[in-house]
Amino acid sequence: MTHSIVQADTKPDVDAVVVGGGIGGLGTALALTRSGYSVRVLEQASEFGEVGAGLQMAPNATRILRDWDLLDEVTDLGVVPRRLVMRDALDGDVLTHLDLAEAGRRYGAPYVVIHRSDLHAILVRACRAAGVDLVTDACVVDVQNDADGATAIGENRRDAGRVVVAADGLKSRLRGRLSADEPISSAYVAYRGAVPLDEVLDTSGIALEDVTVYVGPGCHLVQYPLRRGKMLNQVAVFQSPKALAGDDDWGTPDELDTAFAATCAPVRAGLPHLWRDRWWRMYDREPISSWVDGRLALTGDAAHPMLQYLAQGACQALEDAAGLAEQAEKYGKDDHGSTDWNSALRDYAAERTVRTARVQRTARQWGDLWHCDGLFRATRNALLRDRAEDDYRYLDWLYGRDV
Numbered sequence: 001m002t003h004s005i006v007q008a009d010t011k012p013d014v015d016a017v018v019v020g021g022g023i024g025g026l027g028t029a030l031a032l033t034r035s036g037y038s039v040r041v042l043e044q045a046s047e048f049g050e051v052g053a054g055l056q057m058a059p060n061a062t063r064i065l066r067d068w069d070l071l072d073e074v075t076d077l078g079v080v081p082r083r084l085v086m087r088d089a090l091d092g093d094v095l096t097h098l099d100l101a102e103a104g105r106r107y108g109a110p111y112v113v114i115h116r117s118d119l120h121a122i123l124v125r126a127c128r129a130a131g132v133d134l135v136t137d138a139c140v141v142d143v144q145n146d147a148d149g150a151t152a153i154g155e156n157r158r159d160a161g162r163v164v165v166a167a168d169g170l171k172s173r174l175r176g177r178l179s180a181d182e183p184i185s186s187a188y189v190a191y192r193g194a195v196p197l198d199e200v201l202d203t204s205g206i207a208l209e210d211v212t213v214y215v216g217p218g219c220h221l222v223q224y225p226l227r228r229g230k231m232l233n234q235v236a237v238f239q240s241p242k243a244l245a246g247d248d249d250w251g252t253p254d255e256l257d258t259a260f261a262a263t264c265a266p267v268r269a270g271l272p273h274l275w276r277d278r279w280w281r282m283y284d285r286e287p288i289s290s291w292v293d294g295r296l297a298l299t300g301d302a303a304h305p306m307l308q309y310l311a312q313g314a315c316q317a318l319e320d321a322a323g324l325a326e327q328a329e330k331y332g333k334d335d336h337g338s339t340d341w342n343s344a345l346r347d348y349a350a351e352r353t354v355r356t357a358r359v360q361r362t363a364r365q366w367g368d369l370w371h372c373d374g375l376f377r378a379t380r381n382a383l384l385r386d387r388a389e390d391d392y393r394y395l396d397w398l399y400g401r402d403v
Contacts, residue, residue, distance in 0.1 A: 014038040017161035024300025024317030025167030026123035031325035042138035050120035053194040054233035059107035061315035078114030089216025092264035095384035145294030172302035183283040187243035189251030193274035205266035217373035287357035304356035309366035
């Protein structure tokens with residue numbers, strides 16, 4: 001689904017135009033700027049900002065944040081939890097845990113939880129300080145390739161660059177230049193809530209120094225602290241019978257209550273602290289083998305939207321950013337100040353498509369593991385209880401230093 005190249009009619013305004021001002025887009029802009037390139041970010045909203053609740057930033061992402069001189073600020077505004085604990089949602093029993101201090105030593109960077117809006121604000125400040133041109137009210141509808149660059153075509157503007165990077169999310173319009181695929185519903189829905197800890201009347205059943213995941217039949221609950229331990233973040237996810245039946249109105253609060261009715265008391269105690277006026281239906285896409293069309297490249301959720309079970313969506317977007325900047329440095333700038341962007345984009349996609357496809361597929365499998373029932377649940381629980389505390393075989397590929 002590639003598009004033809006036309007002669008340039010506009011001198012590039014910047015080296016890179018990034019479409020989308022979320023975490024992935026800002027990360028890409030910062031990484032390229034730190035590598036010596038001029039970057040403009042086009043955000044369709046009227047201001048730069050993020051909605052949502054907590055994010056888990058694993059060592060593969062916090063290593064990058066440290067390279068960008070942002071890790072101290074991230075850890076200051078977030079929390080470095082003690083353990084990652086998995087419990088059975090029906091009886092509350094501990095199945096296994098990961099010592100995150102030891103994992104941090106193994107992987108060379110900490111595991112940090114932070115409010116999404118706090119990380120986004122950190123990246124906005126870093127981009128402004130680095131000289132990134134941040135533009136709002138800029139809705140991009142297409143990209144035009146030319147012989148030595150590309151132009152982002154907006155509803156009321158055109159922005160030319162040596163490359164255009166699409167960071168426009170799950171419903172990416174620009175991905176349509178490479179694939180006709182559509183987002184795939186998992187039939188699962190997420191309810192989130194991030195509330196001040198002093199609003200939680202009973203914290204006796206909450207491990208406020210840990211990331212705790214309760215896994216149950218067709219549902220799970222995640223709990224962890226935010227903002228220096230002053231907030232409680234929760235995410236409740238469940239399979240919607242209405243979605244499976246094909247109803248348009250699915251994932252409603254009545255389904256939330258039904259899905260968690262049989263869970264243990266600590267799980268049920270957390271439900272009143274979820275936001276009930278909004279919910280997030282969970283979608284991903286199939287991996288695609290090509291992210292590049294001429295001088296247009298995909299990144300983040302535009303390239304590899306994934307389900308949340310590995311907590312890697314934002315982490316992989318930051319890996320994309322670092323990977324693209326690395327390839328730009330590898331092929332840039334020659335004695336004439338030119339970068340071989342065609343080679344840089346080719347190698348970026350070649351490296352990232354394989355890794356992110358594995359993360360996407362593994363996230364789906366992990367969700368199946370979390371949500372199983374009956375004999376499969378009993379077998380899962382037995383295997384997890386037998387896991388040695390220092391067994392990292394299922395994490396090294398994801399968090400390891402050589403990724």
